[in-house]
Amino acid sequence: MDDPALEEMRERVQLLTPYAVEYRYPGVSATVKEAEDALLRTKEIRAFIRKKLAVYGIDS
DSSP states (O other), rough: OHHHHHHHHHHHHHHHHHHHHHTTTTTTTOHHHHHHHHHHHHHHHHHHHHHHHTTTTTTO
């Protein structure tokens, strides 16, 4: 599936990687602002993916 919109979304998804790696260990945590930004980005990505699934006829 070659979808330019998915490629555009890749950068947003990659920006979440540090949250999965850096903050998984005890004693290291994100600031409130970082957490809020990550949550907002995650919600945007989720909405985008759910919309794409519907376009392709996949029930999410």
